[in-house]
Amino acid sequence: ETGVTQTPRHLVMGMTNKKSLKCEQHLGHNAMYWYKQSAKKPLELMFVYSLEERVENNSVPSRFSPECPNSSHLFLHLHTLQPEDSALYLCASSQDSAGGIYNEQFFGPGTRLTVL
Amino acid sequence: QKEVEQNSGPLSVPEGAIASLNCTYSDRGSQSFFWYRQYSGKSPELIMSIYSNGDKEDGRFTAQLNKASQYVSLLIRDSQPSDSATYLCAVKDNDMRFGAGTRLTVKP
Numbered sequence: 487e488t489g490v491t492q493t494p495r496h497l498v499m500g501m502t503n504k505k506s507l508k509c510e511q512h513l514g515h516n517a518m519y520w521y522k523q524s525a526k527k528p529l530e531l532m533f534v535y536s537l538e539e540r541v542e543n544n545s546v547p548s549r550f551s552p553e554c555p556n557s558s559h560l561f562l563h564l565h566t567l568q569p570e571d572s573a574l575y576l577c578a579s580s581q582d583s584a585g586g587i588y589n590e591q592f593f594g595p596g597t598r599l600t601v602l
Numbered sequence: 603q604k605e606v607e608q609n610s611g612p613l614s615v616p617e618g619a620i621a622s623l624n625c626t627y628s629d630r631g632s633q634s635f636f637w638y639r640q641y642s643g644k645s646p647e648l649i650m651s652i653y654s655n656g657d658k659e660d661g662r663f664t665a666q667l668n669k670a671s672q673y674v675s676l677l678i679r680d681s682q683p684s685d686s687a688t689y690l691c692a693v694k695d696n697d698m699r700f701g702a703g704t705r706l707t708v709k710p
Contacts, residue, residue: 591636596645
């Protein structure tokens, strides 16, 4: 595997389900990110981990819970989601720390989430 | 509210022409600027980064930054149908903020 991988690529879940999204980066990067992309809206930064420490939580509802067990893996745990949470969820990583200037971020393929 | 603004398009250019994509931002403290390309159904792909005023060229792509005017642009020379995609402008101060993107169509 190379770059940033995400699983699953597609997920359909009911509002009472609990599921997790997984991201893995094979680039030796120091920071990882979760973004939400909804139709016709800019990418929304959700969470940032830099050197395995959460440094950003952009007022995301508690039904989204991130976990970063090590510098290569990032999870997004989902529970009691709403239909408006349906979107493309993108993971990204960067060599530079989250606060660095040279913060080129590389994205995974995303998970297309549908909440019924 | 810190914002990144892009014309949503669609911008249509003929094959071989120069495509010009523009982006303005509100936060004067921004230090890093990026252009991403996103094909339909795919994730964003980094194509250019620029950190200082002026032009930066990479193949057919040129990024232009004017911090005084809070303006960053991307020029695509000799546009090809394969360049048809949505182009996202991203600006970073403490956080990375993305514009909504400009959809470019290159017609053969």
